[in-house]
Amino acid sequence: MRARLGARLGALLAAALTLTLVACGSRLPESDFTGRPTEGATTAAAPIKVGIITSATSPVGGGAFSAPRDGALAYIAALNAGGGVAGHRLEAVTCDDGGSGVGNNECVRKLVDQAKVFALVATSSLDYAGAPYVSRKGVPDIGGIPIGTEYDTYPHLYGIYGSRAPRDGTPGWGGTLYAGTEVYRFFKERLKARTAAVVYYNQSASARYADQILRGLKAEGYRTISEEVDFALPNFRAVAADLRARHVDILFDAMDTHGNGQLCRAMQSAGVTVTAKVTNVQNWASTVPADYKDAAGCRNALWATSASRNYDDTSNAAVRAFRTAMAARKPAYLAQWQLEGWAAAMWLADAIRACATPTTNPSRACVERFVTGRPYDAGGLLLPVGFTPSARPPATARTCLSVAQWSDRAGGDSHGGWLTRGRDMRDNCFIVPQLPYRS
Known part of the structure; x- marks a missing residue:
């Protein structure tokens, strides 16, 4: 239901133009999120592979959609430096789909079928043509940027802004979305x-x-x-x-x-x-x-x-943690989409933390229960994100x-x-x- 014009349609417009022309808080206390994302234990368990699909090269231009990926990678690097999550390292597998539907389908199959990633995170695809396949395979896609309507269409896909739509294979409510x-x-x-x-x-x-x-x-x-x-x-x-x-x-x-x-x-x-x-x-x-x-x-x-x-509000501890990790990677610029990619990776890590131990792997079903169980705010970086479906949109x-x-x-x-x-x-x-x- 949070199909915000400024976020969703603005990004959708940028994509369409360039192709044509060229709710309560997180499960953990805020103190667990506002510092460096560490576990404080040596990683011993098997790594957990997560996939990141990005239109890093596309008709929009180099880097137009890469910011969420960069923020997610910064979070994963900082997390692993502190021992991973529940004893597991997160192993990021990235794929550039080139901004095309064909390329996106190739990336989806490469990550889901060949790399066998546990989940996708911080997806930012100009043409998310592989979304139906991700959904059919039951792969959780967490914290993606809703450039199109896929995150208001398919189950197992959880956009960074949440959704109240039924997500039964049709966008929104019978093909109509609301903002x-x-x-x-x-x-x-x-x-x-x-x-x-x-x-x-x-x-x-x-x-x-x-x-x-x-x-x-x-x-x-x-x-x-x-x-x-x-x-x-x-x-x-x-x-x-x-x-x-x-x-x-x-x-x-x-x-x-x-x-x-x-x-x-x-x-x-x-x-x-x-x-x-x-x-x-x-x-x-x-x-x-x-x-x-x-x-x-x-x-x-x-x-x-x-x-x-x-992302410029350095009076906030969670923002400072994000900026510290980004500075270590020496980015060419800073962006709000980087912060949202960081929050997406944090969301997935918190779900894994709730579902795994150093001797047991998380299940996808458990991770999805975490994502849909309570509204999530990434330690105050996000407005609370929820996925409670509504049979009909409110006026x-x-x-x-x-x-x-x-x-x-x-x-x-x-x-x-x-x-x-x-x-x-x-x-x-x-x-x-x-x-x-x-x-």
């Missing part, structure tokens, strides 16, 4: 935004995503403005002039990062300012200065939303979200960073309508 309007409610109530614009390409995937945004904005009472641009010859200067003339408060988009950079440069040249330019979790990363070069005004109005704690739901804003002055250096906005994500909640959409 809340909490993102739009936040900006309406906290920033007093009233006039919203949506910029999109004259391309089917972009237009569909824009329509979803516009419907959500209208449901929250915004005055809406739609701005279509030609993908081949986009006239962003004309869009910027119209945004200024119509006094837009807040800007959403249904475009790729390159288009957003061009739009922001056009806005900068035209002297256009907005209260907020809202992007999705996929773009919540330290690469903002490069992505929005020469557009400081637009860059510092950039906001992002998700269901996980801000409204209480939904929470994590919100951050980019600042060039954040972080105490010249690189900038993301500042947490609003209340703590556990209290940043709204009762909002759930709007239907089809994949």
Whole structure:
């Protein structure tokens, strides 16, 4: 039921565009999660193989979907350095599916049939064509990024944001999925935004995503403005002039990062300012200065939303543990999807811890009981994730979200960073309508 527009549809749009155009807490106390992920015992039992499938190379571009994998690998490395989990090392087996359905099917069979992995974790596939096979084989897929609808379709698949859908082989409820309007409610109530614009390409995937945004904005009472641009010859200067003339408060988009950079440069040249330019979790990363070069005004109005704690919030012990482990691996950048991949690996490790001993291996059935038994929050890194199915979707739901804003002055250096906005994500909640959409 947590099909968040900012997370699911934003990532789905990025995938579709580039292919076309090129609830209570965890089972363990928080103290078990906020430090270094160690067991404190020498690993002696047989290793447990876990698979990570990533579209590391794809039409989207190098590294676009690799962040969840990198976060999961960082967690597994730190866990093994401390003795593994319940006496077992986790042995990660990775596969790059190249962003294609054919490649994804090959990776699924390589990991499930040849490597015989116990589970998949932190999957981030542009085209998760192998999902039905994973489900038929009964392989738990834990903490995957829902780029498509697979995590709202198949049993044994557990997305990082949870699901209330029946997951009986059909997406959502009879092919219809639902998303809340909490993102739009936040900006309406906290920033007093009233006039919203949506910029999109004259391309089917972009237009569909824009329509979803516009419907959500209208449901929250915004005055809406739609701005279509030609993908081949986009006239962003004309869009910027119209945004200024119509006094837009807040800007959403249904475009790729390159288009957003061009739009922001056009806005900068035209002297256009907005209260907020809202992007999705996929773009919540330290690469903002490069992505929005020469557009400081637009860059510092950039906001992002998700269901996980801000990776730049170093006041939180669990975030500090994540960043310490990532720093040891010397990544080229930091990203929110890395933190979500770390949380996915933690989720699997906690499930194994509940189901294994140094002399016994875990069972898949036990791990799935752990995953579905109580809402999970990865020691406070995630909003509580649950999988209690609902026969029919509710008309409204209480939904929470994590919100951050980019600042060039954040972080105490010249690189900038993301500042947490609003209340703590556990209290940043709204009762909002759930709007239907089809994949």
